Amino acid sequence: MKKIKSLIISGNGTNCEIETAFACSHAGAKADIVHISDILNGKTRITDYHFLVLAGGFLDGDDLGSAQVQAIRFKYARIKGSGPTLLDEIFAFIKDGHLILGICNGFQALVKAGLLPGNPLGARRASITFNNSARFEDRWVRLKANNNSPCVFTKGIDIIELPVRHGEGNVVTDTEETLREIMDKNLASLFYADSKGNPTMEYPLNPNGSTCAIAGMCDATGRIFGLMPHPEAYTHKTNHPSWTRISLPERGQGMILFDNAVNFLKGTV
Amino acid sequence: MAHRIEVGLKPHLFDARGERTKHQIKNASSYAIETIFCLDVYSVDEENIDEFWLKEAFCDPVIQDIAIDSQLPRKFDWYIEVGFRPGVTDNIGHTSTNALKLISGKTLDVYSSKAFLIKGSLDRALAEKLAYDFLGNSLIQSFRIFSPQDVKSGISPYIPKVLASSNNESQVENINLEISDADLASLSRARTLALTLDEMKVIQAYFRDPSALKLRKKQFLDSLITDVELEVLAQTWSEHCKHKIFSANITYEESGKKEEISSLFKTYIQGSTNEIRKKRKDKDICVSVFTDNAGVIRFNKDYHLVFKVETHNSPSALDPYGGALTGIVGVNRDPFGTGIGAKLIFNTDVFCFASPFYDKDLPKRILHPRRIFEGVREGVEHGGNKSGIPTVNGCLVFDERYLGKPLVYCGTAGIMPVKINGKPSHEKKIDPGDLIVMAGGKIGKDGIHGATFSSEELHEESPTSAVQIGDPITQKRLTDFLLRARDLGLYAAITDNGAGGLSSSIGEMSLLSGGCTLELEKPPLKYHGLKPWEILLSEAQERMSLAVPKEKIEDFLSLSEQMGVESTVIGTFTDTGFFHCTYEGNTVAYLSLDFLHNGLPKMQLHAKWEEKDLKDAATIEPEDQNKKLLEMLSRLNICSKDYVVRQYDHEVQGGSVIKPLSGKDHDGPSDAGVVRPLLESMEAVVVSNGIAPRYSDIDAYHMAACSLDEALRNYLCAGGDPENWACLDNFCWCDPVESEKTPDGKYKLAQLVRANKALYDYTIAFDCPCVSGKDSMKNDYIIGDTKISIPPTILFSVIGKMKNAENAVTLDIKHPGDLIYILGTTKKELGGSEYLASLGQIGANVPKVDAKSAYARYKKLHKAINMGLVSAAHDLSDGGLAIAATEMAFSGGIGIELDLSCVPAKGKLSATELLYSESASRILIAVEPKNKAHIEKIFGNDAACIGKSTTATRVVIKGLKQNTLIDADLSGLKTAWKATLDF
Structure with missing residues (x-):
């Protein structure tokens, strides 16, 4: 069988590329960390890969709002100066039926570049803004997966615990209609949940006040997915803040998302 | 004409930033505020612009409204705009320029500011006070305050451009040192040289030496010292850079007995490490100690650990946010600039403040401790989080005497392969002919005199230019690039630009080849109008200095450009024995390296220990032990630091094992931090801290012993191996040199001697070598009749490993x-x-x-x-x-x-x-x-x-x-x- 190839883009303030690449290879994929300048100079082509991961970080310092400049870069920067834009490349990649995962800052980039919720691709219909506390916070949250979601990544998950580490994680939509579309089509694939597993707006269980407790969202195909929590930060049981108290499987729950992605691709490539 | 752009959240959305600002003000004051609404403001210094570019760059149409050259329709009683003063690093402005370049292809100057729209019953004077107290720091920011009436005619763009001085003053000043002793002393003070009269006289003597003068003549220099030379000497000889007190000859008296100590550092710190290494033989874990920017110890057969902790106290006193931010991104560059460079794996921070609930009058120039607390917290948050380095351990210590100067300890560890391209990674090697390259940010007037300023107490004339703001993203781009260049073998040596700027980094690197020629017109500048000495001394952030062999320079520069990092060849390493600077072809500094580095005379100091007449009173038994326990738990030095800790990312890089917060509800105070730096391995690094300044009030010897012991226990409790540990000592003292300003100098120096004796005794007893350290010796505040000195404080930071992370304990x-x-x-x-x-x-x-x-x-x-x-x-x-x-x-x-x-x-x-x-x-x-x-x-x-x-x-x-x-x-x-x- 062909080896699944994953591409993790680095540069300009992305800072979770190493553990994200580790999670990809731990899931059985080949993982390449590629600096964005190597894509822009044409040395690496996104379309040569099956799995594109936009990792967490502080792209351009989040100076104009989280991932705002990355969305601009996707739209305007041209490969080799005059070739296609990065967004053109990503559209071609999507057309090939491949997978895209955006984590934290990468989720913000997907939303701001109009790749989520999509329909049509490229139109910005949602955003991710400041936490209600207006603070960056690092804390572990409980997440409930939406069983009816087409999301490839969250298949088989009921409850999962992961850390959030962000100051801007509050998902908002441009209109009520967009929100309804996200909810009705089950594009909201992951919710901040309380101890009973119900989506919650209560702080700090919902750490940022996100609309409808949305923690992760996919497009209608389920192949483009973004989430604020960090699955790559829970690849081993010792990552869990209570691992010294409770018995946990060796493989961290965050791996499920990567395993799902690689298994899906094995079936399509 | 320039354009002014306002961007604000759509009115139906919750303005979290405004709400938080209101909450912070209300918590700490009694201003009658109803609401605060935040706007982002951009001023673009260019007439011909397309409104489309501005909308694309600045406005997120899903959540924001934008107004170009007009105001958003928002109601307020006061409109307070806070922008940066000219020359202050404006990260948002810089990013805006990048964004507009992507969209339009044009390079446009953008200046960012924030606007706070306040509703509440305040008069103008109160609104002004509120702005100064809560919304910015007038040292680096400027305020514009408008009533609704004031803005009817519009608000002009705010363009804090640095205007180049257009006078024709000569670029280099020649200074006559043949002046009276009194004039030499006042010259030192007036230029913030922080040189003593003795030191000034040693310089005077060098400029009388006929053989030196003969060599100068060949460079067309005479017996007058140039301002470039004087400033370089002052930086290199500063307490900050040369640790004069730790190198001094000290006569120590205790109960009638006298002892001569030649260098505290050599005798006790280096002395104990040497002894431990000898004793340990093949179990020695030290790889490179006291010679480089950070200490290097063995992690396993393939990797070394690199660790450094520093303080950034003086800048944090004046501008807590900028001071602490540059503190953390500055110490990041130490392990990064050690050997040929280490990848950074964690930060650890310890802050010492006065009570945030301080309610007495504040001495002149001192910011309220709560403001210092919040500013430092935020500076380190931005520096650490944005750099993608987890903050895994730390603590906060409170004592009223930190009112004069807060202590801001920032530490960073890195990891590097034992060998890179077949060469030992912890060694630097420079050959004559290698090119001097500066990579990273541009040079401005930022941070000039930082090294000498921090070698003095905080006084009335402390220069505000010493304060600066860091840019973690520029530094991240730089480190991304340099790690790649390192692995490709594109450079031979690297060091960071911190205190003293190029004067210090190139001054030190020159020792490896035997000299340098630095061309001071070459480094890229943020704006025109810098004199050569300013270029040499600037502490502008995010810069590394490198030695690049000629045959690698093309590859180095092209990779740099590709990855969006500015790198410039600014000279050549030589073996002439001279620190040589030219400016547009003319020699402006020509100092023998030997004089520059070894010419500084040793200080002769006197210490006298007198045991204080302290007695233990009978212990007061509380009436109600339950109540007492609750009271003790709520004390500042014991209470939860959750508020601070949570705002730091503790688990980026994916190897978190023990976080700062542990337990059932993830809020218990962990003893130490544990991380796995190599995700495929279960080997872990353990780091902890110990600090006990209150014990100095009785005996600094036991303060030092207990601080080390506490750090070791924290390390052990998490599971660290006591046969694989090393430590860093970080001394923060009040001025221990007897003078008119410090009549009790002998006692304070005796405290320092005793602390060093304890360090020696206990590091040997615990078999825990110091591998690097730092001292900050002038943590006093003197203005008018008010003098505040910190309690003598040592932070011990312990680092080591555990073979299996799964053995860690909470x-x-x-x-x-x-x-x-x-x-x-x-x-x-x-x-x-x-x-x-x-x-x-x-x-x-x-x-x-x-x-x-x-x-x-x-x-x-x-x-x-x-x-x-x-x-x-x-x-x-x-x-x-x-x-x-x-x-x-x-x-x-x-x-x-x-x-x-x-x-x-x-x-x-x-x-x-x-x-x-x-x-x-x-x-x-x-x-x-x-x-x-x-x-x-x-x-x-x-x-x-x-x-x-x-x-x-x-x-x-x-x-x-x-x-x-x-x-x-x-x-x-x-x-x-x-x-x-x-x-």
Whole structure:
């Protein structure tokens, strides 16, 4: 069988590329960390890969709002100066039926570049803004997966615990209609949940006040997915803040998302 | 004409930033504010622009409205705009320029500011005060305050451009040193040189030396010193760079006996490390100590660890945000600039502040401690989080004497392969002919005189230019690029530009080749108008200096350009023996390297130790022990630091094992940080800190011993290996040189000598070598009649490894029914304790460390931990047994029952003394009953069972007569512990 190839883009303030690449290879994929300048100079082509991961970080310092400049870069920067834009490349990649995962800052980039919720691709219909506390916070949250979601990544998950580490994680939509579309089509694939597993707006269980407790969202195909929590930060049981108290499987729950992605691709490539 | 753009959240959305600003102001003051609404403002210095570009760049149409050259329709009573002063680093402005370039292809200058729209009944004077007190720092920011009436005619763009001085003054000033002693001294003060008269006279003598003058003549220089030379000497010879006090000859007197000490550093710090290394032979883990920007120790056969902790106190006093931000991104560059460069794996921070609830009048130029607290917290947050480096451990210490200067300790560790391209990575090598390259940010007037400024007390004329703001993203781009260049072998040596800027980095690198020629017109500038000496001294951030072999320069520069990093060749390393600077072809500095680095005369100092006449009063027994415990838990030095810790990313890089917060609800105070730097391996790095400044009030010797002991215990409790540890010493002192300003200098110097003696004695006793360190010796504030000196403070930071991360232990009680053991003996040692501090007393019996018995116990503990026999471990520090036990209970959400009559004690102690004594080297552990026999066999008399965990959620402590002394509910205890700093 062909080896699944994953591409993790680095540069300009992305800072979770190493553990994200580790999670990809731990899931059985080949993982390449590629600096964005190597894509822009044409040395690496996104379309040569099956799995594109936009990792967490502080792209351009989040100076104009989280991932705002990355969305601009996707739209305007041209490969080799005059070739296609990065967004053109990503559209071609999507057309090939491949997978895209955006984590934290990468989720913000997907939303701001109009790749989520999509329909049509490229139109910005949602955003991710400041936490209600207006603070960056690092804390572990409980997440409930939406069983009816087409999301490839969250298949088989009921409850999962992961850390959030962000100051801007509050998902908002441009209109009520967009929100309804996200909810009705089950594009909201992951919710901040309380101890009973119900989506919650209560702080700090919902750490940022996100609309409808949305923690992760996919497009209608389920192949483009973004989430604020960090699955790559829970690849081993010792990552869990209570691992010294409770018995946990060796493989961290965050791996499920990567395993799902690689298994899906094995079936399509 | 320039354009002004306002961007604000759509009115139906919740303005979190505005709400938080309001909350912060209301918490700390009584301003009558109803609402605050935040706007982002951009001023673009270009007439011809397309409005489409601005909308694309600045507005997120889903959530924001934008107004170009007009105001958003928002209601307010006061409109306060806060922008940067000219020349201050404006990261948002810089990013805006990048964004507009992507969209339009044009390079446009953008200046960012924030606007706060305030509703509330304030008059203009109050609105102004509010702006200065809460919305910005007038040292680096400027304010514009408008009423609704004022903005009717519009608001003009704010363009804080640095205007180049257009006068035709010569670029280089020649200074005559043939002047009176008094004039030499005032020259030093006026130029912030921080040189003593003796030092000025040594320089004077160099410029009289005929052989030096003959060589100068060949460079067309005469016997006048150039300003470039004078400034370079001052930077290189500053206390900050040369550690003059630590190198001084000291006569130390104690109880009539005199002792001559030639260099505290060589005798005690380097001395103990040398001794330990000799003793350890092939078990020595030191790789490179005291020679580079950071210490290097062995991690495993393939990797080294690199560690450095520094302080950034003086800048943080003036601008807490910028000072702390540059503190953290600055110390990042130390491990990064060690050997040929290390990848950074974690940060650790310790802050010392005055109480944020300080309610007396503030001395001139001092910011309120709460503002310092918040500014420092935020600066380190931005520096650490944005760089993608986890903050894994740290603490906060409070004492009123940190009002004059806060202490901001920032530490960073890195990891590097033992060999890169076949060469040892911890070594730098420079050949004559290698090119001098500066990579990263541009040079501005930022931070000029930082090294000398921090070598003085904070005084009336302390220069504000020493303050600057860091740019973590530019630094991240730089480190991304340089790690790649390192692995491709594109450079030979690297060092960082910190204090003293190029003067110091190139001055030091030149020693490796034997000289340099630096062309000062070459470095890229942020704006015109800098003089050569300013270019040489600027401490503008995010810059590394490198030695690049000629044959690699093309590849180096092209990779740099590709990855969006500015790199410039600014000279050549030579073997001439001279530090040579030219400007547009003319020599502007020509100093012998030997004089520059070795010409500084040793200081001759006098220290005299006098034991203070302190007595222990009879311990006051509280009427209600429950109430006292609640009060102790809420004290600043004990209470939860959750508010601060949560705002730091503790787990980026994916290898987090023990986070700063542990336990059932993830909020217990962890003893140490544990991370796995290599995700495919279970080997882990352990890091911890120890600090105990209150003990200096009694004897700095025991302060130092207890600080080290505390750091070691924290490290051990998490599972660190006591035979694979090393430490860093970080001294922060008040001026210990006797003078008119410091009449008690002999005593303060004696405190320093004693602290060094303790460092020597205890690092050897614990077999824990110091591998790097730092000192900051002028932590005083003197303005008018007010002098505030910090208590002598040492931070020990311990680093080491554990072979298997799965053996790590946390402090929280895991299950009911576990046995609780205390390791170590409790003595009547309440001197300098938190308990006596709560009564406004100092006491006399300071805790003393018995290293021999402690070390044996520590090794037993490690053995027990590795065998999986210990379910929880926590050290006893501030607040002693009562606090440690309570923290273990509420962190686990499980009750405990202790019996004080079982606590091994030396002498007769009252119940209160047993509860709150701070005797050193003690640890509490919890053990499952099935492991009882095993544990007791390992420890023998070194462990005593004093109780057990219970199914009741209460802390119950029985007194000496089996009376119930304390019986309190966990949730009430935790609430008291959490309430104090719940900002």
